[in-house]
Amino acid sequence: MELVCPAGTPAALRAAAEAGAHAIYCGFADETNARNFPGLNFSREEMADAVSHAHARGAKVLVAINTFPRAGAEAIWHRAVADAETAGADAVILADPGLLAHAAEHHPGLRRHLSVQAAAANPDAINFYAEALGVRRVVLPRVLTVAEITAINREIDVETEVFVFGGLCVMAEGRCSLSSYATGRSPNMNGVCSPASHVVYSEEPDGLRAALGGFTIHRTPPGRPAPYPTLCKGCFASGEQTGHVFEDPASLDATQLIPALARAGVSALKIEGRQRSRAYVAEVVRAFRAAVEAEAAGLPLPVSLLARLTEGQAATTGAYAKTWR
Template identity: 80%
Template structure:
């Protein structure tokens, strides 16, 4: 299966390619990119150089233009699509209907993938995008079980890509009202979920307390690993009980499920982490490249050795097993 790997900087892109990534995804340094953070992402010149570096190694490069255009500013997003074709990208990853229509009409030779931000989670929705905009691949949201993915693949004629490592979104992808309410920063408009600028840590009565925009999210012992304070994975109190509603605040690691995902008809495995360092990218890509090579050769998938790189130093299979149902 194709291994699709993140790169938030040119250095991370080179690290991903050198570590064995089949495909790298990244974004321009502006609002068109759902990871629009200072110090991350690519100028047009850097993107062109990144495409050339990937292609010399036999890898592909995808450009994520996966936010939703603001009214009156559509030209910024249209230019991003135009420039993606100009720099030689192998595909663009889009979510907005209008932007998909623009790309299909004006840049028909540029391959189109449907972003996870579109939250297309059933065959009817996926085939609509395929028939209306000639979408070739859909990135499935992280709320589907393996069985549901297999059922989708039986009914569509589109490639599917699924997340296997990194941050775990348990909401409708990119549409989190919780983060917007708490911080005023919308995930799918600003590319910011629980922005670091709003996070505060403090010690209270032998506990480390994490707050987001004044809301207390977690309390852990001072010597325990502290998860990143994401609202959907915070602790909530109701009916005299305090606990996590969906998943504990830990990272996704679905390496052990790769054989089942292959049987379910998945085309590509995606690693989350464009905000991560090149060392992180290199280590994760190498580990999952060993796994995909093992699958291709008919060997057992090696045991994951990435716990030290996960949130809270532990991991979950998330919705692939959907324990909250």
């Protein structure tokens, strides 16, 4: 299976390539990609250099242009697709049907992958994107079990890519409005989920208060690690229950499910983390490259030593086993 790794900066891309990534995904420094944070992403010149560097080390580059164009500003997204092709990208990762149609018409030789932001989670939807818009690979939402992925792969004729490590969205990506509600900035339009500009921490007698857009998300006792304040992993009162109503603040780690995902027909394994440092990227990529090679050789998977890199130092298999509430 292809190992698809994140890069939020040119330094992270170099680290991923040298650590053994088969493919690296990244985006331009503008609103066309869903990780539009200050200090991240690539200029046009940096993207061209990054593609050359990756190709020299045998790695592909996939450019994420996975937000939804604003009405009247489509040219920004059209230009991003054209610039990705000019830079030599191996594929673009798109979510918007109109942008996919534009790419198919004007850049037919550029491979098209369907972003997780499109939330295509059943054979009918996936086959539509493949037949009507020429999609060659679909990134599946993080809401499916391994059995559901197996069933989907029996009914489609395109590659599937799934997340195996990193931040875990517990909603269907592309359809979540929690961050938009709290901050007024949409992850799917502006490319920013729980933007740092709206996060406020304050020390209080009972511990650290973390707020997003004025909403208190967590109160962490002294001496305990504080998770990043995202609404879907917040601690709330609901009826007589007080706790993590949607999901615990934990990261996805599906290392031990790699053999099952291979049997399910998955083509590519994706690591989340374009906001992470090059040191994080290098360590996670090395670990997963070893796991992928062990699975391919029929050897036991190495024991994961990545727990300290997870959110809140806690990991979950998420929806793969449907263990969440």
